[in-house]
Amino acid sequence: MAVPMGFFTDTTVCIGCKACEVACKEWNQLPSTNGGVNTLSGMSYDNTRQLDGIHWRHVRFIEQFSPDRRDGRWLMMSDVCKHCAQAGCLEVCPTGAIVRTEFDTVVIQSDVCNGCRDCIAACPFGVIGVNPVSNTAQKCTLCYDRMQVNLPPACAKACPTESIKFGPIAALRETAAVRVKDLHARGEARAYLYGDDDTILGGLNSFYLLVDKPEVYGLPAAPKLPSRNLLPSALFSGLGAVLVGLLGLLSFRQRRIEEVEGRADGGNPHV
Amino acid sequence: MSDTFFTAAPHWHWLVIWYLFVGGVAGGSYLIGALLDLFGDARDQPLARLAYYVAFPAVLIGGLFLIVDLNRPERFWHMLIMSERGWPMLKYWSPMSIGSWGLAAFGVFTFLSFVGALAEDGRLRWRGLARLRRGMLGALIAILGGVFGFFLAGYTGVLLAVTNRPIWADSPLLGFLFLVSAASVSAAVLILIGLWRGVAPYSIGWLSRMDGWLMPVELVVLIAFVASLGPVAQVWLSRWGVALVVGVVLVGIVLPLLLHWRPRLLGGLNMAAAAVLAVLGGFILRVVVVFASESI
Numbered sequence: 001m002a003v004p005m006g007f008f009t010d011t012t013v014c015i016g017c018k019a020c021e022v023a024c025k026e027w028n029q030l031p032s033t034n035g036g037v038n039t040l041s042g043m044s045y046d047n048t049r050q051l052d053g054i055h056w057r058h059v060r061f062i063e064q065f066s067p068d069r070r071d072g073r074w075l076m077m078s079d080v081c082k083h084c085a086q087a088g089c090l091e092v093c094p095t096g097a098i099v100r101t102e103f104d105t106v107v108i109q110s111d112v113c114n115g116c117r118d119c120i121a122a123c124p125f126g127v128i129g130v131n132p133v134s135n136t137a138q139k140c141t142l143c144y145d146r147m148q149v150n151l152p153p154a155c156a157k158a159c160p161t162e163s164i165k166f167g168p169i170a171a172l173r174e175t176a177a178v179r180v181k182d183l184h185a186r187g188e189a190r191a192y193l194y195g196d197d198d199t200i201l202g203g204l205n206s207f208y209l210l211v212d213k214p215e216v217y218g219l220p221a222a223p224k225l226p227s228r229n230l231l232p233s234a235l236f237s238g239l240g241a242v243l244v245g246l247l248g249l250l251s252f253r254q255r256r257i258e259e260v261e262g263r264a265d266g267g268n269p270h271v
Numbered sequence: 272m273s274d275t276f277f278t279a280a281p282h283w284h285w286l287v288i289w290y291l292f293v294g295g296v297a298g299g300s301y302l303i304g305a306l307l308d309l310f311g312d313a314r315d316q317p318l319a320r321l322a323y324y325v326a327f328p329a330v331l332i333g334g335l336f337l338i339v340d341l342n343r344p345e346r347f348w349h350m351l352i353m354s355e356r357g358w359p360m361l362k363y364w365s366p367m368s369i370g371s372w373g374l375a376a377f378g379v380f381t382f383l384s385f386v387g388a389l390a391e392d393g394r395l396r397w398r399g400l401a402r403l404r405r406g407m408l409g410a411l412i413a414i415l416g417g418v419f420g421f422f423l424a425g426y427t428g429v430l431l432a433v434t435n436r437p438i439w440a441d442s443p444l445l446g447f448l449f450l451v452s453a454a455s456v457s458a459a460v461l462i463l464i465g466l467w468r469g470v471a472p473y474s475i476g477w478l479s480r481m482d483g484w485l486m487p488v489e490l491v492v493l494i495a496f497v498a499s500l501g502p503v504a505q506v507w508l509s510r511w512g513v514a515l516v517v518g519v520v521l522v523g524i525v526l527p528l529l530l531h532w533r534p535r536l537l538g539g540l541n542m543a544a545a546a547v548l549a550v551l552g553g554f555i556l557r558v559v560v561v562f563a564s565e566s567i
Contacts (some may be wrong), residue, residue, distance in 0.1 A: 050279070052279065067337040067448065082414060085348060088435060091364065091365065092365045092366075092367060092434070093351060093362075093365065094350050094360070094362065094365050094367040094368035094371060095346075095349040095354070095360060096349075096353055096360055096362075097349070111354075112346075112349060112354050112355070113343070113346075113349075114341050114342070114343045114344075114346035114347060114350070115341045115342020115343045115346075115347045116282035116341055116342075116350075116367060116435070117282060117342070118281065118367045118430075120279050120280070120281040120282075121278070121279075121280070121281040121283075121434035121436045121439075122433075122434050122435055123278060123279065123280060123435065124274065124277065124278035124435045125277060125278070126277055127279075127280060128279065129403040130282075131340055135340060135343055137342075147396055156531035185481075200285045201294060215272065215277075218277060219277065220274035220276075220277040221274060223274055223277075223435070224274065224435070226433045226434050226435055226440065227364055228365070229429075229432040229433050229440055229443055230364060230429070230432075230433050231446075232443035232444065233429040233432040233433065233443045233444075233445065233446045233543055234329065234426065235443075236443050236444055236446060237425035237426070237428065237429055237446030237447055237449075237450050239447060240425060240446070240447040240448075240451050240453060240492070241421040241424075241425065241450060243301075243451070244302070244421070244450065244451060244454040244485065245421075246307070247481050247484045247488070248303070248306040248310070248481050248487060249306075249310060250309065250481075250484070251307075251477050251478075251481040251484070252310050252477065253478045254471075254480060255476065255480070256479050
């Protein structure tokens, strides 16, 4: 297996140019509109709005302004599939369409996916959507085809500010740690890394440098695997099965008692 | 804010809701038939056969709903067979994977019992097939089919819970709730068809009494389910919350219970009215649970 590869996205140098979005769409031949539906937001420069089956990169524009708009800032973040070390989508996929590659990334095989959409509900980050062209669930592949011939993913190649850095995860973590230290030294004490260690889903192969709470960037503070609910839900359902069975048996017993007492209908008040 | 609010909706809409309902009726009906076969007496046999007559078509229709709901229905078999290697595709930790196998296995047992019931009723030329409902073989089919019936009635709730979506993944009680509701709705469906087909009051009475006990249990589990959502429960402060209270609690549980406890309220229509309301409530429960999450 090759070494784990991924992205480190430094949001402090993102300028919101969306070159990554365009490069992603170009390389992966993703449609510009969703079946002809207008996707303009009408309230922000962010017209992509979300990650889904035809938006594998999304430059999020977070507009933080005071009510009188005298003070404010724009936070920009190029968002993408996190290629989680413990991936919820891969966990639930019933067809085996979602696989982990030799680069430790997570890829949906479009020719296997049957569009059950379980992965969409399972992804803690809301990354996956149905691509109307293939009619299957799709998301960022971390340009698996380019990686196989030693090319960087299209988005990282196109990024003009190196906000999106691509490389071996171990090296990216070192780079990120140095960057955070540098920002702290310069007075940007809010800078921190999201998903760079194994505390979030075993580590995110696409991790971020942020300067505000994760929720501000549309990221969950403590994302979890769907399987956390499997055992408790199954056990409670088992309890339900026992209860239903017992009530059925009790109803038989009651009927027998009332029959002995002489009621031919089994004692039911309705009959 | 719960981390489940950062996720995307899978667009599981009406076909999935109908599957949750019809699949529940299939599982619930079969387990009622199995209970009658295993613990009832000869007088219960017409109702047991009726239960199997409901379970098999219901599981067929439910399976069809699931297939049509896929974005690529022609690939439905990828749930069971690895499309490239041809080996069985099974992930025991994925409710949708194990559910696909459970549905297929349950389909086999419902078919065997359905055919056995037809033969027993003299509606098949091959009367020997009635052996599928008799002796050790009949008991074995009823036990295994009943286990799968329980599975089908409850796994759909577990499937919704094993996601990251609001409401569904915020409580461990959805499978429990769906299972109890499926048993109650199935009892109501069989009461309705049983009254229509003239099944003996002896058997209908057993079913009605069981349903009368199931509904308070369902109400308690429903309250526990809402309470277990914690802060997420505020999503019910919406039209879906109104539908939950009016459609599920009032129409689907409280009114049928009232009719159950006051047998002379509607005279001869009492039992049928209670059953209709319980079926309606069971359907609304699934509509509300699915759309309340989908709308976030």
